[in-house]
Structure formats: C-alpha cells, structure tokens
Amino acid sequence: MIFASTLINWGALGEAFLYAAVFAIGVVVVMSSGIHLYSRSEGRFGAQKVINLAGAIIALLIVLAVVGLSIYELTVK
Numbered sequence: 001m002i003f004a005s006t007l008i009n010w011g012a013l014g015e016a017f018l019y020a021a022v023f024a025i026g027v028v029v030v031m032s033s034g035i036h037l038y039s040r041s042e043g044r045f046g047a048q049k050v051i052n053l054a055g056a057i058i059a060l061l062i063v064l065a066v067v068g069l070s071i072y073e074l075t076v077k
Helices: 010-040 047-076
Strands: none
16 A cells, blocks of 8 residues: 555645745735835825835836746746
8 A cells, every 4th residue: 555655745745835825925915015005105296106106016016027937937847
C-alpha cells in the first residue's frame, strides 16, 4: 500500500501555499490602499489631490506588475 506521504512532497506544498497566501494578502492590501487613496482625492484640491491620485496610480501599477509577472512565470515554466 502506498501512502500519501511518499507521493506528495508536503514541504514543497506547504512552501507554495505560504508564498501564495502572502502574495494574495499583499495584492489585496496594495489594491485596497490604492482604492482608499483614490476615494480620498475626490473632495480635495491642490497638492493633496495630486498626492492621493499619484499614490492610487502607483498602487494600481504595482498590482498590474505583480499580476503580469505571475502570468509570465506561469507561462514560462
């Protein structure tokens, strides 16, 4: 009888799960802070509006870069 411990590399599976969890939480945090910055820029004028919009755009670009890199890594391997 073959046990699951001989068929599955549990250490590698746990490592992949940890990376995926950290990655997902990071993307959610960055995107939600971008949305928050964008919503704060609605009633503002001048430098505060520009700073909030710039932060929102940077957050969006970070998320797009992470998603693009993930797609690239999945297709290359």
